[in-house]
Amino acid sequence: MWRKENIMIVFSCVAFNILLVSVSSQSDQVHQDPPEIYSQPGTTATISCRHELQDYNRILWYRQPGGGGRMTLLGLMNVDQQQLEDGVTAKMSGGAMKGQTCLFTTEELQLGGTARYFCAAYNHCASGSYEAHFGGGTKLTVLEPNRTAIPPTVRVLKPSPNEGGQTRTLVCVATDFYPDHVSVSWTVNGNKRLSGVATDAAATRLDDFYRITSRLTVYVKEWQNRGKDFACVVDFFNGTETVNRIDSIRGVKGRLLFERKYLRIAQNAKLAYCAFIVKSCVYGAFVVFLLWKLQKSRKTEK
CATH class of the missing domain: 2.60.40.10 (Immunoglobulins)
Incomplete structure (x- = not known):
């Protein structure tokens, strides 16, 4: 069983890196497969993880509830030795060095056991401070009895x-x-x-x-x-x-564009008509003024 002091060492080194999961999940250096799994109650599921990071010698495994929330550490593969958390009955095999494949097999699944599983490549802090790099995650759904997948x-x-x-x-x-x-x-x-x-x-x-x-x-x-x-x-x-x-x-016929064009033409016509009316009024006022001047001039001559 994994000793408590080892847990503290690992967590002291990578705790702040856990927050980077959303970014690290896109890393092209850690390969996790498959991205999705359906399983039946009472069965197990196997997930693989492989990395291309020089000097990284550990693979950590986490489980996140289906609805999201805090991830729980399940255990790690230290070079080629599995170290599981207390109460975890899953299994690991393979290796954690560059180019090796680490297999994680879940314990027997129960209805409602839908979750996301993440692996993370990591190097022990004794040789320096290294960032933990996460795989893309595996979404695992435990199907309800007598139900199959139905597309939308x-x-x-x-x-x-x-x-x-x-x-x-x-x-x-x-x-x-x-x-x-x-x-x-x-x-x-x-x-x-x-x-x-x-x-x-x-x-x-x-x-x-x-x-x-x-x-x-x-x-x-x-x-x-x-x-x-x-x-x-x-x-x-x-x-x-x-x-x-x-x-x-x-897409639909551009009726609104036509309406806008029509409204623009109508607006221009309205403005032109208003201008015409204003000019007519000014011209009429000018004519009235001339007639008034002429009439006043005639009265003066008499």
């Missing part, structure tokens, strides 16, 4: 007719899928769009299925273009591979 139904809704301003919002709704292993993205004419995208942080469960929404905000000029194709792509892991479900909608 996807639909893109056009902007609300009551929406004003210079932008329009398209809404993508993915429904009736199980479990919640999905990711949502948008494309415009086949090109991935990142700006203007807002997706729910997590899928919401409704009865026996899940639902997630995403929104794409575009400028009116782009929406009112029949040559634009706006597509919502929902990637879903079915237990074997990632499949996608897509729905799309085309």
Whole structure:
């Protein structure tokens, strides 16, 4: 069993690095597979971790509850020796040196045991201070009895007719899928769009299925273009591979642009008419003034 003093040494060296998990998870030097797993109650799951970091000789394993929150240390592989935390009955094998693969096999899974597992490559502080580098994580879901993966139904809704301003919002709704292993993205004419995208942080469960929404905000000029194709792509892991479900909608005829052009012409015509009226009034006043002067001149002569 791992001695308490060793726990303190490791945590004193890497505690501040745990906060870097969201950044380190993108490291291309630590490879964790698979990214997603479905398991049945009473079974186990195996995750692999490999790194390309010179002099790093330990791999730490963590578990984070499915709903997020604090990660729990499960144990570590020290070169080729497993050291598990008290009460953890998982198994590790392989090695923790550069290029070696460390396998982590969970204990028997129970319903509700959905979680994310992370591995982290690390070097003992005795030879210097090293940053812990995390793998991308593995999302593990324990399926409910007699249930299988069901991909989503996807639909893109056009902007609300009551929406004003210079932008329009398209809404993508993915429904009736199980479990919640999905990711949502948008494309415009086949090109991935990142700006203007807002997706729910997590899928919401409704009865026996899940639902997630995403929104794409575009400028009116782009929406009112029949040559634009706006597509919502929902990637879903079915237990074997990632499949996608897509729905799309085309831009509409630029009626608002025509209306704006018409209003601009009408406004210019109105201004021109007003100018004409003003000029006519000035001219009329001038004529009246001349007639008054002429009449006054005649009276003076008499």
